Amino acid sequence: MRLTNNHGISLPLAVWLLNDEYDYINEPNYISATSLLKSTRQLVLSRRVIQEDREMDLSDLLASRMGAAIHDSQEKAWRENGQRAMMKLGYPEAVYSNIVVNPTPQQIAENPAIVPIWIEKRAFREITVDGVTYKIGGKFDQVIDGRLFDTKTTSVYSYLLGRKDNDYAMQGGIYRWLNPDLIKDEHIFIQFVFTDWQKARARGDDNYPSTKTLEYPVEMPSITDTENYIRGKIRELIRYGNLPDEQIPHCTDKELWKGETIYKYYSDPNKTSGRATRNFDTDKAEAAAYMASKGGKGVVVAFPGEVKACGYCPAFNACKQKDLYFVA
Ligand code: SF4
Structure with a gap:
């Protein structure tokens, strides 16, 4: 992989960014819990990308670090x-x-009053689909008293849109499928840490989070539904694993994190490159109604x-669908 530093990130930060301590697993037929959330196209094609051909800029590592x-x-x-x-908090x-971080079975057996705090615990489970056995693995953030907690460092916008709620639910479902003895609650408790929270906005907007952090419970799918999802995803990997790009299903708008289409009304249909007369966010019908109120004059232009x-x-270099959106 070729590394670039297009933004001139300084040595102290560059060294921090390049310190990747994640314990990756490179085994055939191993699939991580987070990979199972990716689109089939992304999963299949990322395996075809030649690592030496990949390019990564240091700034791309900021969010994950x-x-x-x-x-x-x-x-x-x-x-x-x-x-x-916990003492200061009044427990x-x-x-x-009696709290013990990641206690051993012996510690649990010796102390009936133990309060386990499970952190970053990796679990594996095998599943056989169409005669082929796969190993599924995942490392949850924290489990306390049967409740699963997962910290997400993200923008307020991402939380407000709620577009990743289904992914959060399935991620939790897979962790529970991997750890049914530890995770008992029906929810994954997302712990948002907002990277762009603004105090001024919190004062005037009731929907805006009141602090830089927020706990957000999301109901998880049942263990049965989770297993059906895992089986379905693996079946797609088997089905499309060796097919050419053209025969692999396209990523959906949701998988593309595609923004909403915006509709703009221009009173002069010959001048649509400048400022619009009026914007209608995502409501096409409202835009059309407005144009009708102007006697049908003008034009409504959709901006995807x-x-x-x-x-x-990671499949970018091997994927042809992306050419629909990016000009080389
Ligand atoms: S490059 Fe874009 S379209 Fe292609 S697999 Fe990745 S997310 Fe999907």
Whole structure:
């Protein structure tokens, strides 16, 4: 993979960005929980990309390193300060004095009062689809008292749109499918840490989060529905794994993180390159009604939403669908 530094990121930050401590697993027929959430096209074609042909800019690593840094510090906080923090928060001594991070089976057997704090625990499970056995693995963030917690470092916009709620639900479902003995609650409790929260906006908008963090419970699919989803995804991988690009289903608008189409009304149909007379966000009918109110004069132009996922996609170099949105 070729590395670039197009934004001149300084040495101290560049060294931090290049420090990848994630324990990747490279085994045939291994699929991670997060990979199962990706589109079939992305999953199939990313395996065909020759690594040497890939290019990555240091700035592309910022989001994942910030996320990893928060996860690391949360684990450190539990290990080094968990008891003191719970005491300050008013938990009974019988609870905080018995917390143990990732206890061994022996520790659990020896202390009936133990309060396990499960952090970054990886689990595996095998599943056989059409005669082929796959290994599914995943590492959840935290499980406390049967409840699954997952920290997401993201924009307020992403939370407000709620477009990833189904992914959050399925991600939680897969972790529960992998750890049915630990995860008992029906929800995944998303712990948002907003990267772009603004105090001024929080004052005037009731929908806007009141602080930089927010807990957001999302109901998970049942274990049966989760397993059906996993089987379906694997079946698609088998079916399309060796087919040419043209025969692999296209990524959907949702998988492309495509923005909404915006409709603009221009009173002069010959001048649609400048400022519109009026914008109608996503409501085409409203735009058409407005034009009708002007005696049918003018024109309504649709501006398709921007495709964002391709820019972050490991299949980019091998994918022809992306050529529909990006001119080389
Ligand atoms: S490059 Fe874009 S269209 Fe192609 S697989 Fe990735 S997200 Fe889908």
